[in-house]
Amino acid sequence: MSVTAIIMAALVIGVVGIIVGFLLVTAGEKFKVEVDEKEVAIRAELPGNNCGGCGFPGCDGLAAAIAKGEAPVNQCPVGGAPVAEKISAILGVEMTATEKQVAFVKCAGDCDAAQEKCNYFGIKDCRTAAVVPGRGTKKCTHGCMGFGSCVKACQFDAIHVVNGVAKVDRSKCVGCGACTKVCPNGLICLIPDSSVYVVQCSSQEKGKAVKEACSAGCLGCTACVKQCEHEAITMNGNVAVIDQSKCVKCGKCAEKCPAKVIRMREL
Incomplete structure (x- = not known):
């Protein structure tokens, strides 16, 4: 091979390299993703x-x-x-302080309080049991089924089923809301960590029907609503609801509640 041929080959390779490099730079500029x-x-x-x-x-x-x-x-x-x-x-901004939110289970119907109506042998999952006629083993179809869908959803080991009802460990809960999304009965909500008095019931039954299903149920009597001087308690159907932003933590509603469904939160 002659020297001329070698030089020509080198020049061709060099020119091709320059062209390819130029095209790559142009493409990179055109299609680059701006990074914030x-x-x-x-x-x-x-x-x-x-x-x-x-x-x-x-x-x-x-x-x-x-x-x-x-x-x-x-x-x-x-x-x-x-x-x-x-x-x-x-x-470079100033942070606005907000209070920590934690999960709260609106049910106290554990194995001691809730009456059972049947035995359940299906998949141990609340969402699965919810589509089965009867919705679990308890007479109250509004309460905690106790099969632990919320437990499986929590990444922080902050919620466990204790004696048939889900309970939240406030020290571990980060308020992510994962448990609230999987509960088929909508029993779990987020409330301020400083909340003191809560209503641990979600039943829409009333009076005798409630007590036949669970001794820890709200009677729907509205005594707490009449007792509250700050309009912090309202009725959602037949169950009382506390607006924590209005509650002054006086405890008069808990004293007046004949069923003792309004109670102080567990620490």
């Missing part, structure tokens, strides 16, 4: 549980929303105040 440095920094501070408790599709979705100003810095229920403070520093 603040979004990346925020994502690094989020815990990475991807629980969905923030209302966004995982931590990536929340990081993008916070960076765009579409979500507050304290939107992550798992990270809480410590993570919110770090995100506030990244964005």
